[in-house]
Amino acid sequence: MDISSILQGGYAHPTSRKWQASRQLTKSMFMYPIFITDDANASTEIATLPGQRRWGINKLEGFLAPLVAKGLESVILFGVPFNCAKDGRGTPADDASGPVILAIKKLRSLFPKLYIACDVCLCEYTDHGHCGLLHGDGTINTPPSVERIAEVAVNYARAGADCVAPSDMMDGRIKAIKRGLMDAGLGNKCTLMSYSAKFASSLYGPFRDAAGSAPSFGDRKCYQLPPSARGLARRAIQRDAAEGADIIMVKPAMPYLDIISDAAQLTPDHPIACYQVSGEFAMVHAGGAAGVYDLKTMAFESVESMVRAGATLILTYFTPEFLDWL
C-alpha cells in the first residue's frame, strides 16, 4: 500500500478520534427551550415531547436550579397561555402579568448569570393562531405585524431578557426590532437572534402540541420557507445580517445541515444557531425506543453533525442530558 493511503493510524485511539473535530462540543453551546404556562404551579407533562413539561413560574427554581448547578448557561422561553383573552393582535404576548414577562423577572432574580432568551411571536397569543396581524381576507398584513412584533420584543428586553428571538419570519422585522431596542436604550444590552431560515417543516407537530399554537385555519407557508428553497434561505440569512441580527438561526437543524453550512459561509462573523426542533427530538427518541440505535450515541451524532456543518449554538431539548454527558 502507498504511504498516502494510510489514515487509520491518525484516529485509532479514543482521544485522537476526538481531535478530528474542528470544534469540540461544550456545555455553553446548548440553549434549553422551556415552555412557560400561566398556571403558576403547573408541571404538566407534554405527551409528544419525551421528558419535557409545561412549567409554571413557581416551579422554575426546583426545575432549573439543578441544571444551572450542572453548567446550564442559557435558556429560551416560550409562552404558553391558556387563561388569557386572545385577540387579533396578540395583546397578551407582552402582558406584564403574563407568563413570559413574569418568568424573565423570576429567572433574572433566581439565576443572575443565566442567559435568558425569549422567543418572540404572536401565534400563541392571537385568536387565529397566525404569527402576525391579518387583513380582512385572512392574509398577513405585514407592516402592522412587524410593528407589533417589535413592540413585544422591546417589552421582553425591558423586562430583562438578554436576547430576543423573533420566529415569525415577517419581512423587515429584524430591522424594526433592532431600531426599537436602540430607541429604548437597549441596543447595546440585548442580543437579537433571528430565526433567519425557518422552513415550513413537518417537524413542528409536538411543539404545537406543547404550545397550543396551531393556526385555526390555513398554514404558515406564506411566511415560512419552502423546504426546497436554498436560495431563499441564503437571501434571508444575508438580509437579516444586514438588518442587524446578532445571531443567525436555521430551523429545523438535521434536514437543513446544508443551510447551516451556507449560513456559516455567508455570515462567518456571526454566531450560527440551529434549532433541533420538537419533531427531530421526538424522532431521535422514537428510534431509540424502537431499538434502531442507542439513544445517547444518536443524540451525540445529531448535534455533532450540526457543529460540523458550522453551528456554534444548538437549541435542543437534549440540553439537560448533554449537561450530564459532557
Ligand SMILES: [Zn+2]
Ligand atoms: Zn409564530
